[in-house]
Amino acid sequence: MILPWLVLIPFIGGLLCWVAEHYSSSLPRWLGLLTMGLELLLGLWLWHQGDFQLAPAAGSPPAWELEFKYIWIQRFGISIHLALDGLSLLMILLTGLLGLLSVLCSWQEIQKHVGFFHLNLMWILGGVVGVFLALDLFLFFFFWEMMLVPMYFLIALWGHSAADGRTSRINAATKFFIYTQASGLIMLVAILGLVFVNFHNSGELTFDYAKLLQARLAPSVEYILMLGFFVAFAVKLPVVPVHSWLPDAHAQAPTAGSVDLAGILLKTAAYGLLRFAVPLFPNASAEFAPIAMGLGVLGIIYGALLAFAQTDIKRLVAYTSVSHMGFVLVGIYSGSQIALQGVVIQMLAHGLSAAALFILCGQLYERLHTRDLREMGGLWGRLNYLPGVMLFFAAASLGLPGTGNFLGEFLILLGTFKVAPLIAVLASVGLVLASVYSLIMIQRAFYGPAKADGVLPGLDRREQAMVLSLIGLLVLLGIYPQPVLDTSLASMDGVQQWLAAAFSQLISAR
Amino acid sequence: MDLTAHHFIVLLPLLLTCATAVLVMLGIAWQRNHSQSYLLSVLGLGAALLSLPAALHSSPQSVTALLTVDRFACFYMALILLASIACVTLAHAYLGEQQGKGYPGNREELYLLMLLATAGGLVLVSTQHLAGLFIGLELLSVPTYGLVAYAFFNRRSLEGGIKHMVLSVAGSAFLLFGIALLYADTGSLSFAGVGDRFMADAHPAALIQLGMGMLLVGLAFKLSLVPFHLWTPDVYEGAPAPAAAFLATASKVAVFAVLLRLFQFLPAASTPALHHLLAIIAVASILVGNLLALLQNNLKRLLGYSSIAHFGYLVIALVASQGLAVEAVSVYLATYVLTTLGAFGVITLMSTPYSGRDCDALYEYRGLFWRRPYLTAVLTVMMLSLAGIPLTAGFIGKFYIIAVGVQAELWWLLGALVLGSAIGVFYYLRVMVTLFMVEPNLRRHDAPFDWGQRAGGVMLLVVAILAFVLGIYPQPLLAMLSSVNLG
Numbered sequence: 002m003i004l005p006w007l008v009l010i011p012f013i014g015g016l017l018c019w020v021a022e023h024y025s026s027s028l029p030r031w032l033g034l035l036t037m038g039l040e041l042l043l044g045l046w047l048w049h050q051g052d053f054q055l056a057p058a059a060g061s062p063p064a065w066e067l068e069f070k071y072i073w074i075q076r077f078g079i080s081i082h083l084a085l086d087g088l089s090l091l092m093i094l095l096t097g098l099l100g101l102l103s104v105l106c107s108w109q110e111i112q113k114h115v116g117f118f119h120l121n122l123m124w125i126l127g128g129v130v131g132v133f134l135a136l137d138l139f140l141f142f143f144f145w146e147m148m149l150v151p152m153y154f155l156i157a158l159w160g161h162s163a164a165d166g167r168t169s170r171i172n173a174a175t176k177f178f179i180y181t182q183a184s185g186l187i188m189l190v191a192i193l194g195l196v197f198v199n200f201h202n203s204g205e206l207t208f209d210y211a212k213l214l215q216a217r218l219a220p221s222v223e224y225i226l227m228l229g230f231f232v233a234f235a236v237k238l239p240v241v242p243v244h245s246w247l248p249d250a251h252a253q254a255p256t257a258g259s260v261d262l263a264g265i266l267l268k269t270a271a272y273g274l275l276r277f278a279v280p281l282f283p284n285a286s287a288e289f290a291p292i293a294m295g296l297g298v299l300g301i302i303y304g305a306l307l308a309f310a311q312t313d314i315k316r317l318v319a320y321t322s323v324s325h326m327g328f329v330l331v332g333i334y335s336g337s338q339i340a341l342q343g344v345v346i347q348m349l350a351h352g353l354s355a356a357a358l359f360i361l362c363g364q365l366y367e368r369l370h371t372r373d374l375r376e377m378g379g380l381w382g383r384l385n386y387l388p389g390v391m392l393f394f395a396a397a398s399l400g401l402p403g404t405g406n407f408l409g410e411f412l413i414l415l416g417t418f419k420v421a422p423l424i425a426v427l428a429s430v431g432l433v434l435a436s437v438y439s440l441i442m443i444q445r446a447f448y449g450p451a452k453a454d455g456v457l458p459g460l461d462r463r464e465q466a467m468v469l470s471l472i473g474l475l476v477l478l479g480i481y482p483q484p485v486l487d488t489s490l491a492s493m494d495g496v497q498q499w500l501a502a503a504f505s506q507l508i509s510a511r
Numbered sequence: 512m513d514l515t516a517h518h519f520i521v522l523l524p525l526l527l528t529c530a531t532a533v534l535v536m537l538g539i540a541w542q543r544n545h546s547q548s549y550l551l552s553v554l555g556l557g558a559a560l561l562s563l564p565a566a567l568h569s570s571p572q573s574v575t576a577l578l579t580v581d582r583f584a585c586f587y588m589a590l591i592l593l594a595s596i597a598c599v600t601l602a603h604a605y606l607g608e609q610q611g612k613g614y615p616g617n618r619e620e621l622y623l624l625m626l627l628a629t630a631g632g633l634v635l636v637s638t639q640h641l642a643g644l645f646i647g648l649e650l651l652s653v654p655t656y657g658l659v660a661y662a663f664f665n666r667r668s669l670e671g672g673i674k675h676m677v678l679s680v681a682g683s684a685f686l687l688f689g690i691a692l693l694y695a696d697t698g699s700l701s702f703a704g705v706g707d708r709f710m711a712d713a714h715p716a717a718l719i720q721l722g723m724g725m726l727l728v729g730l731a732f733k734l735s736l737v738p739f740h741l742w743t744p745d746v747y748e749g750a751p752a753p754a755a756a757f758l759a760t761a762s763k764v765a766v767f768a769v770l771l772r773l774f775q776f777l778p779a780a781s782t783p784a785l786h787h788l789l790a791i792i793a794v795a796s797i798l799v800g801n802l803l804a805l806l807q808n809n810l811k812r813l814l815g816y817s818s819i820a821h822f823g824y825l826v827i828a829l830v831a832s833q834g835l836a837v838e839a840v841s842v843y844l845a846t847y848v849l850t851t852l853g854a855f856g857v858i859t860l861m862s863t864p865y866s867g868r869d870c871d872a873l874y875e876y877r878g879l880f881w882r883r884p885y886l887t888a889v890l891t892v893m894m895l896s897l898a899g900i901p902l903t904a905g906f907i908g909k910f911y912i913i914a915v916g917v918q919a920e921l922w923w924l925l926g927a928l929v930l931g932s933a934i935g936v937f938y939y940l941r942v943m944v945t946l947f948m949v950e951p952n953l954r955r956h957d958a959p960f961d962w963g964q965r966a967g968g969v970m971l972l973v974v975a976i977l978a979f980v981l982g983i984y985p986q987p988l989l990a991m992l993s994s995v996n997l998g
Contacts, residue, residue, distance in 0.1 A: 076989040077914075114881075139910075143901045150900055157944045175940050182900075183933035189910070190925055193917040 003043065004069040004083040007093065008131045010040055011100070015123030022116025033104040033119040037126065041097030044090065053087040053488045057280065058495035059502055063211050066090070073140070077196075078207035082137040088492035091345060091485060092133045092265075092272055095352045098474075099264040100126045103257035105467055106360045110256055110367060111159055118159055121151035125261055132269045138192045139208040141277070145233075145269070146185050152258065152266070153178045160253040161366075173246075173253035180246040184236040191229025195281065198222060214280060227282035227289060234278060237270035238326050241300040248311075251319035252372070256363030259315065263322050263355035268348050271329045275344075275492075279333065280499050286334070287503035291421070293334040298427045300327030305434035309441060314365070314372050317442055318358045321398055324431055325351045325406075331428055332413035336500035340416025341493040342486055347409025349485065350478055354397045354406055357471040361391050364464055365446070368457045374442070379451025385459025388447040390468045395439040397475055400432050405478030514574075521572045521580040523562040524588050525633045531555025532626040539619045548619040549603040552626055553596060559633075560592045576701060577643035582994065584637035586841060587768040590848055591636065594760040595629040597852045597970055601859045602753035604967030613864030614662070621661055624654040625757060632765035639776075641690045641700040644769055648686070651762055652679050652733065658754035659746055665867065671749020678732060678742040686729025692722030706776035720784060723777065727788070733766045736826065737795040740819045744803075747815035752862055752869050755811060756855035759818050760848045767825060771840055774829055789830045793924055796823030797931035804938050811871040813938060814854055817897055820931055821847055824912050827928060831919035839911035841992045842985075846896065846908035849978050853893040856971040857886060863967070873945055880947045887946045889975040896978050898939040899932060904981040907988075 014036025018029040047067070057063030065084035073081045085093075103122060111118050128148030135141040153174045160170030192208070199216040200206045207213070218226070236243045251259050279286045286293075304323030311317040325347070332344035364387060365380075366372055381388045397404040400411075410432065418425035460468070478485065519526070535551050538544070563585055571581035602621055607613015631650030638644050656679070660672020694700055696718040697708040709719060728739065735743040747755045800820030807813040828839045861870040870876075880887040896905030909932070916925040981988055 073984075074986050074989060076986070076993055143906075146901045146906075150895065150902075153940065154947070158947050171944055174944075175937060178940060179933050179936050182898075182936050183929060186913075186929045186932055189913055190917060190929065193914050197914075197918055 004067055004134055011123045011127030015120040018119035019116045026115050029116045029119040037097055037100035037104055044094045044097050048090055054491050056086040056491035056495050059498040079139045080137055083134040084136045086492045087488040089133045091489055093130055095349055096126055096129050096265050099260055099356050102467055103260045106363055107257040121154045122257055124151040129265050136210040137208045142189055149178055149181055155258040156254045159255040170253040173249035177246045177250040180236050184233040187229050188233035191226045195226050223282050224285040227285035230278040234270040234273045240296050241303050244323050248316045248319040252313055252315045259359040260356045264352040267326055271348055274333050275496055279496055283499040283503035287507050290334040294331050294424045297327045297330035298424055301428055301431035305431055305438055308438040312374050314374055315362050322355055328410055328413050331417055335417040335420045336504055337416035337420050338497040340413045341497055343409050343412025345489040346405055346482055350405030350409050353471050353475050354394050357394045374445040377446040378449040381447040383457050387460055392443055393472055395443050399436040399439040403479045404475050408479055408482055517569050517572055518574045520569045521566045522574055523566055524559040527559040528630045535623050543619055545618045548622050552599050552622040556592055556596045563589055577640045578637050579639045580637050587636035588633050590764055591632040591761045594848050598753050598757040599625055600966050600970045601856055604863050604965055605753050605859050605865055607864035624657045628654040632761050635765040636768040639702045651765055655758055659750040662751050667749040671746040674742050675746045682729045682732025685725050689722045689725030692718055702776040709777050730770050734822050735819050736792050736822055737799045744812040744815040747811045752855055752859040759851045764844050774832055789826055793823050793826035794927040797927045801931045801934040808873045809871050810873055827912055827924045828915045831915045834918045835915045838992055839915045842911045843908035846904035849974055850893050850896040850905055853889055853974045857890040876945050877948050889971055891943055892975050892978055894939045894943045898936050902982045904978040906982055907985045
C-alpha cells in the first residue's frame, strides 16, 4: 500500500497548501516542505529496506520490488498498476529532494497567491511520481499529461517576462504545453495501436505492461509504434529538432519551475525511453539506435554551441541541459551496460547540478533583478559566497572529475566507445565545448569590470543550506557512486539484455 | 394497430414532456408566474426522466412505424432530458428571479419553447423512419428559432434568430429533397427499408446516393459541420446564454443520435463516395473549427467554433462505424454535454440576471479567479475537459475517439485529430490563463455573490464535480454504455 501513498501524498499536500492560504501566508510553504519531506523520507526508507535485485528483464515475466494493482476501468482492461524497481526508486528520491528544494527556493521569490502556487508545485511532483511508478500504459499516459497543466500555470502565472519583451511568459507556457500535448497524443495513438495489435493477436484487451511486453509485432508495425513513443519522449527530453520550447520555458519560469523542469521533468522522458520505448520495442529500437545516437550527438554539440551564444543566464543553463541530455540519449541507445549505468548517474547528477544552477540564477535575479549577462560582471567582489558556489557547479557541469557529472559522462563515453567509436569521439567534443560555455558564463557574470559599486547581500542561511547540500550530494555521487550503481544495476541489466538480444538478431539478419 | 399499456409505458417520457408543455401553457394563460412555470417545467422533465427506467424495462418496443424505443433511444432520451433540465435551470437564473430586475419581457414562454424542443429531441432519438426524422427535427428546430431570438430587443439576438431560421429552413429543404429522392428510388421511408435496398446493390443507383448526400447535408447544417457551419458563431453569440447552451447540447445530441442510427442501417463504408465525403467533412470541421477559434475574443463565439471541431471529432467515429464506434459516440456525447453545459453555465451565471448583453467578451473574465475562485475552477475544468486533458471527462471521450480511429486504422483522420487538438489547446489555454491574470479595474458584469446557493449554481457545481469524477473514475458510465447498442 505504500506505492499509492507515494503518489497521493503530493496531491493531498497540494490541496492542503491551497486551503492553508486562508490562514497564513507562510503555512503553505511549511506544508509543502512537510509534504516533500515525507515523500523523501518514504523514498529513503524504501531504499534502506529494499534490496533491488528484482527488475524487469527480457524473457521472463517482470519482477518488481514492490507492486500495487487495482482494477480501474474494466471495459479496457485498465488498472491502477504501480510498481517499483531500482530505477524508479532513484528517480523518486531525486523528485523528493528537488521538490524539497523547489519549495525552499521560492520562499522569498513567490509572494503572491502562495497557496495556489504550492498546489501547482505539489501536483507537478505528484504527476511525476506517478509517471515513475505507473506500469499500466493508460495510467502512464494519464500522469504524463496531467503534470503539464500545473506546470503551465506555474510558468504562466508566476514566471518572468523577458527583459526585451519578445517572449512573454504566457507564450512560453503555451509553447511548452502545445509541444508536449501534441507529442503526447501521438504517443496515445501509438499506445492504442499497440493495445489493439495485441488484442488482435491474443484476444485480450489490456494496457498492462507485463502483458504488452509479450505482444508479437510485425517489424514494420513495431518500428512505427516505437516512433510514436519516441516522438513524445524526444520532445520532453529534449532532442534537438524539437527542443525549442525548452529555453523559452526555462527562461520565463520561476526558479522552482526551472528546478522541476530541468531536474525532474526532463528525466521522465529518459525514464520513459528506458522503461517503455526500449523494452516494448527492442528490435525497432536496435534498428533505430544509430539515428537516435546521431540525434544525441547533434543535441550535445548544438546545445553547447547555442549555450555559448546566450546572453540570458537562464537560457544559457537551459541549453546546457539540451547538451547534457544528448549524452543520456547516446547512452540509452548504445545498449552497453556501462553506458546505461552512466545514464543513471548522469540523470541524477544533471538533476542536481542543473537544479543548483537554476537556484543560483534565481538568487542572482533576486539581487540584481536581471538575468542579462551583459549587465553583470565584476560580481565576485560584490557578492559573498555565491560566485564561488556558482563556480563549483559550473565546473561540475563541464564534467570535472570528482563530481557526479564526470562519472556519468565518462561511463557513457566508455560504454559507447566499444559499440560505436565514432559517436563516442564526436560526443566527447561536447566535453570541450562544455568547458567553454561554463567558463564563459563565470567570466561574464563574475569577472571583468564591475557595473556598479556597493556590496550586495550575500547568501542567507536558507540559501546556503540549499546549495551546500547539493554540493555535498554531487561530490558524494562523484566519489562514492556504488550504492546508486548497485540499486540501478538490475534494472539497467534488464534493458541491456533487451537491447543486446535485439542487436545480435539485427547483426545476424544482415 | 392496437395500443397496449406497453406502448404507453415506452412513450411515457415523450408523453410527460408534451403534457408538461400543455400544463405550462395553461398555467401562463391562467396567471403569469415565473417561478411556477419554472417549477412545473423542471418537475415535468424530472418525471419524464424518472419514467425512463420503466420505458427501458419494456423496450425494445415499436410504437407505430415511426417510433421505436430501445436501449439506444433510452440513453439519448436521458441525456437530452438531463441537458434540458440543466438549461431550464440556467434560464431561471438568467431571466431573473424577482420581478423588475432582469429580463424585461415575458419570461414564461422560454420554458414552453424549451419543452417543445425537448419533445422534438425525444422523437428524433427514437425514430427509425424518415418521416419521424423530419417531424422530430422540425419540432426540435422551430422552437429554437424563438429561443435564439428570445431577447429580441437586443439586435444581435434578433439577427441570430433570423439567421438561424433562414439557414435551418434551407437545411430542412435539403433534407426533404433527400428524403423524396430516397423514397423515389426505394419506395420505403423506414431506415431498414432504405438500408436493405442500399445494401442489395453492389453499386447503388445515383439517385439513392444523391438522396443520401442531401440527407447528410441537411443534418450537417443542424450539426454545423464545415462547410455548413457559417451560422454557428453568430447564433451562439446572439442567443441568450441558456438558449445557446440548449442549442449546443440537447439539440446537437439529438441530431447526432439520429445520424448515428441512420448510419448503422446504412454503413458509411458501403459506398466509397459517402465514406470519402464524411472523411473530408470531418477533417475540414476539425481544422476550420479549431483555426477559426484561435483568434476569437468572444467566449460564446469561441465555444461555437470549438463545437464545430468537436463534432468533427465525432464524425471520425461515424466514419469508422464499426467496433467501438457506437459506444464511443455515446461516451463522447455524454462528456461533451456535461462540459458544454458547464461552460455555458458559467457564462450564464456571469450574465445573471439579464442586463442587455451577455458577459461573453474574454476581457470581462480577466482575473475572475481572484474574486470568484470556485466559479473559475468550474470554467477551468470545463476548458481542460474541452481540450481533453486527463483528470477531466473530456479526456475519456477523446480517448474513445482515438481508440476507434486506431481500431479502424483511419490514420489521416487521427492525424487531423492530433493537429486539431494541438491547435485547440492554444485557445482553451488562452481562456484559462485569462481567468487567472491580474484583474482590471473596470468591470460591468459579475456573478451574484450568492450564486453557489441558488439552483443554477448548485446545478453548475454538480456538473463540474461530475466532469471531474468521470475523468477519474469513468467505469460506471462505461459499464452502462457498453450495453447501449442499436436494436
